[in-house]
Amino acid sequence: MRHVLGLSADGAFLGLSWGSEEVEVRLDIDTLVRHHIAVLGVTGSGKSYTCAVMVEELLERGVPVVIIDPHGEYLTLSAPNDSPSELAELRRLGLEPRGYPVRALSPPCALARGGALTLRLSEVAPEGLAEMCNMTDVQEDLLFLAMRRMRGDRLRDLEVAIEAVADRYGFRDVTLAAIRRRLTVLGELGLLGPGFRPEDAVEPGVATIIDLSADMPERARRVLVGHVLAKLFEARKRGDVPPLLVVVEEAHRFAPQAESTYSKTVMRRIAREGRKFGIGLCVASQRVVGLDKDVLSQCGTKVLMRIDSVTDLNFIAPMLEHSCHDEVKRLPYLPVGTALVTGIALRYPLLVRVRPRKSKHGGAGVSVLPAS
Ligand SMILES: Nc1ncnc2c1ncn2[C@@H]1O[C@H](COP(=O)(O)OP(=O)(O)OP(=O)(O)O)[C@@H](O)[C@H]1O
Ligand SMILES: [Mg+2]
Structure with a gap:
């Protein structure tokens, strides 16, 4: 069965297939990273959770990961999962909770949360x-x-x-x-300083979190992202750092369809040429139509979670393989944590129940009910 679906025996374990037969869905790491990944779905559908599962799988295989994290929600990667229901499911799959090595980089205005992420004036485009x-x-x-x-x-x-x-x-x-x-x-x-050094941010098996949750103008945040990505890309071209995956959360903010921004120029370049140089992009967004089409169309693997807007569905459908069209109709009804995975890493599109995280999830929403 695994062979028919084109699954890899030792690839990234994303979860179990959802349907009559439960198959472990393992995706070839090299294919995933080199051909880029898009994780799309409405808010709360499980995008960040799924990205973190993929990050865990990469870190365990020594691949460095850099995460552009506008909400500072990935810092909990360092702590083991402590949710009782998720732990039970994790153990059923024969997995153990654990934390991962994490390095946080944030601008000086948020120094309390990590190392200083600064711009060296002469290096900024x-x-x-x-x-x-x-x-x-x-x-x-x-x-x-x-x-x-x-x-x-x-x-x-x-x-x-x-x-x-x-x-x-x-x-x-x-x-x-x-x-x-x-x-x-x-x-x-207060963002100028000695500058960002890719060598300090890319280390095998370590997740470097570019924590951009501090209060700053969105323009500054975008330029920081563009600069960090450009420096990582150049460093990869020169071979100064090992091959890596960059996760860009809220990707529509940095590669918006309707505006031209420096960060979008850099993201397009990585999406087009990253494969040659060993720098993969994983973009996550709840704004399917708002995300740059050029970046999206370069993503060889698409992880589609619940999407219910007709505009978004009409936009995404032509980008998927023909064999996917029946499954696309199920996208509005997918439960949280379930994804339609399609693209180069699989022979056929597959519905997957994403496995529980081994590390703690930091992106939980807040209940509106008063605490009892
Ligand atoms: N595979 C999963 N297993 C168990 N729980 C999950 C899974 N995926 C998501 N969840 C639950 O759903 C909640 C929302 O997931 P997540 O934070 O990933 O949403 P999101 O799609 O990133 O939303 P947003 O667009 O608002 O960032 C999580 O806090 C978690 O409790
Ligand atoms: Mg999220």
Whole structure:
């Protein structure tokens, strides 16, 4: 049966198939990572939980994982699962609860939660910096020219270069004044520093959590994500870090369909070329239509959880194999923690009851009822 379905004997154990016959669903790790993964479904359908199950499987095989975590909900990966009902099911499957090695990186404004995640001014792409500072095209031109000429890494070094460029190329005083104001705001965000080093974030068997739950403008969050992903991609191209998987939670915020953002440019590049360089992308989103179609169409494995909006279903259906069309009709009725898995890692689409996590889940919602 396993052979017919194209399942791998020692692959990532996602759960049991849902249907008349229970088969252990194990997906080939190399195929999963190299061809990228999309995990889609309505809020509360089990996307983050499923991503964490895949992360556990990769970590156990020594694959490094970097997680872009806008809610700081993956930090509990370090603790064993303590939910009695999930523990019973875990043991029925012959598995034991455990925690995993975790490293947290967060911007200086949230230093209490981990190591400092900073931007080194001279390393940030001008388009990223311009987006972060909400610059106009003219201001971005001036910034671009100045960044190529700046000597040093301090904001002051950039200001000096901007003044020289403005003078040399005749930019107007209002442009210079506006860009100076924006750089002051940039300084106030407190994100500049020695910079992000991929070598510190990628370690076999360790999950590095880029915790972006701190209060900051969404533009800054996006540019941080774009920068981290760009640095990881470059480091992989140079072979400075081992092959890895990057999980991007709330992927529609960083690769939105309707807007052009620096982070989307970088995510598209990884989706297109990551396979060649050993950097896999796992995107999770509840906004199927809101997620960039280019990124989504590059995901060789699709893990579809409950999706009930007609717009979302109509959007996703043409991206799936023909053999999937009957199963797609079941998507609005899938229970929590159940997924339709389809794509390159399987010969046929399969409904899977995702296994319980070995580590503790951090993404539980909050009850609205007063505690009794
Ligand atoms: N495979 C599973 N086994 C047991 N419980 C699960 C499973 N998947 C999900 N759950 C339960 O469902 C809840 C919601 O799951 P999860 O946090 O993954 O949702 P989500 O799809 O990521 O939602 P959001 O879009 O709001 O982030 C979890 O807190 C957990 O209790
Ligand atoms: Mg989630």
